[in-house]
């Protein structure tokens with residue numbers, strides 16, 4: 001027999017190679033200020049391009065005020081208990097109604113974290129005979145939800161990223177064999193790469209096969225669509241997406257998440273999602289602050305316009321320097337650099353941070369081998385000057401590090 005702690009002093013494990021470096025610079029950097037477009041890192045003020053504060057609401061004073069007022073009354077703990085026992089309040093119900101209205105669904109349910117919401121929603125709905133079909137690039141929370149929900153790993157099928165032929169062929173082969181139902185899992189905006197799920201096609205296909213669709217719109221809610229209602233609104237398919245999921249961790253700059261769906265589905269989830277049934281309800285500080293945030297998101301056209309303006313300006317400034325910018329419909333700006341690997345990525349990241357530009361890198365397997373990608377998140381708080389300073393830093397990076405910006409466009413687009 002082995003001691004299960006025997007591995008703990010080693011750097012094996014999921015992020016072992018990063019743990020081995022243990023430097024708190026590239027991984028788990030220690031931030032020294034509150035979130036915003038300028039953040040202190042290692043004593044230096046940096047322009048922040050890697051927090052998902054799309055609408056700039058992390059800095060919002062009205063939200064802070066709403067939270068403070070709730071805190072004065074409810075303290076940090078209230079209400080106490082799970083929603084089922086003693087943690088339910090009129091304010092929770094009101095927020096759920098507002099979110100359902102925002103998502104244009106009959107009903108919605110709150111979760112304490114997006115991660116827990118994805119897991120709770122999927123696990124509550126998927127039974128032993130059901131099968132999950134998911135996009136290859138979905139977020140870890142969706143992968144965990146899928147494998148946690150099924151009793152047999154063969155009940156999770158994966159289709160090639162955003163590839164409708166691949167999705168359809170999975171559904172076709174399942175149609176003959178599946179005893180239960182099929183739940184398709186996708187993101188709305190893929191948070192790492194910034195590309196957008198082909199929701200119109202996915203909805204058309206899933207309707208033809210009688211499957212249901214769960215869309216985790218963590219990066220789309222508040223951001224995409226003519227009125228910020230998300231990626232389903234962007235494609236005009238809100239009524240077709242069966243389960244619309246949003247986290248508050250990004251555009252809402254808070255904590256928690258919600259699933260919106262028809263009334264029966266939400267009631268089922270409310271009584272069966274173990275990650276919420278057996279957890280304390282969302283604290284009132286968040287519930288009250290989120291109600292305010294939702295008003296700002298609904299009223300956020302100017303913020304969304306500024307965010308997309310910054311995204312365009314940053315993308316065109318960098319492509320004029322010769323960098324290849326991924327073509328995406330979301331505001332994310334994926335900046336590709338060839339001859340990238342973990343070593344060069346670290347060197348380039350520290351070059352930029354020394355110039356006061358904070359970025360984080362994405363490597364293979366999320367993007368093709370031999371490239372690194374800086375996943376830059378424009379926000380409504382960034383200004384023209386911020387973009388100009390950032391483009392200047394990328395110019396220095398190109399010139400001082402002698403980057404050869406030659407791309408195999410077919411490989412990365």
Ligand code: PMP
Nearest residue numbers: 113114115139141191218247249
């Ligand atoms: N889904 C996606 C697509 C995400 O990017 C994340 C990460 N924030 C989550 C779910 C988990 O959300 P949360 O941080 O609110 O737990």
